[in-house]
Amino acid sequence: MDFNMFMNDVVDAARKDITEAGYQELREPEEVDAALQREGTTLVMVNSTCGCAGGVARPAAANSIHYDKRPDHLVTVFAGQDREATEKAREYFEGFPPSSPSFALLKDGKIVTMLERHDIEGHSAMDVMEKLQQMFDKHCQEV
Numbered sequence: 001m002d003f004n005m006f007m008n009d010v011v012d013a014a015r016k017d018i019t020e021a022g023y024q025e026l027r028e029p030e031e032v033d034a035a036l037q038r039e040g041t042t043l044v045m046v047n048s049t050c051g052c053a054g055g056v057a058r059p060a061a062a063n064s065i066h067y068d069k070r071p072d073h074l075v076t077v078f079a080g081q082d083r084e085a086t087e088k089a090r091e092y093f094e095g096f097p098p099s100s101p102s103f104a105l106l107k108d109g110k111i112v113t114m115l116e117r118h119d120i121e122g123h124s125a126m127d128v129m130e131k132l133q134q135m136f137d138k139h140c141q142e143v
Helices: 003-020 028-036 051-064 082-091 125-139
Strands: 042-048 071-077 102-109 110-116
Touching: 003 042, 003 051, 003 071, 028 042, 028 071, 028 082, 042 051, 042 082, 042 125, 051 125, 071 082, 102 125, 110 125
Parallel strands: 042 071
Antiparallel strands: 042 102, 102 110
């Protein structure tokens, strides 16, 4: 198998992981604007192919939402794959440098908090899930 085919398989699996968890994939800048300008709370998972995305961030993203409080909307962009969509999403993350994987929580289209790569890498999926749920406790309504 050549490297490009292997990477396509990795990317496809990473996309499938997060969409099967209930996150809407945003692949175009226009989709990002439409999704991130909605009223309510929106969790954006910036996906990537790195090990900490697959071993920590995506499992935390999938499991954190089974909770009393959660965001109104769950979306994802894929850093390194859907570049224009990711760049557009990062325009909403004012005050935070580009980071992937990462999670941004927006309320009514404005960033309220973020978990950056340094909050994910080197931590367990359970640690990150707990950090996400603390964000939900502070900023989201009960479901």
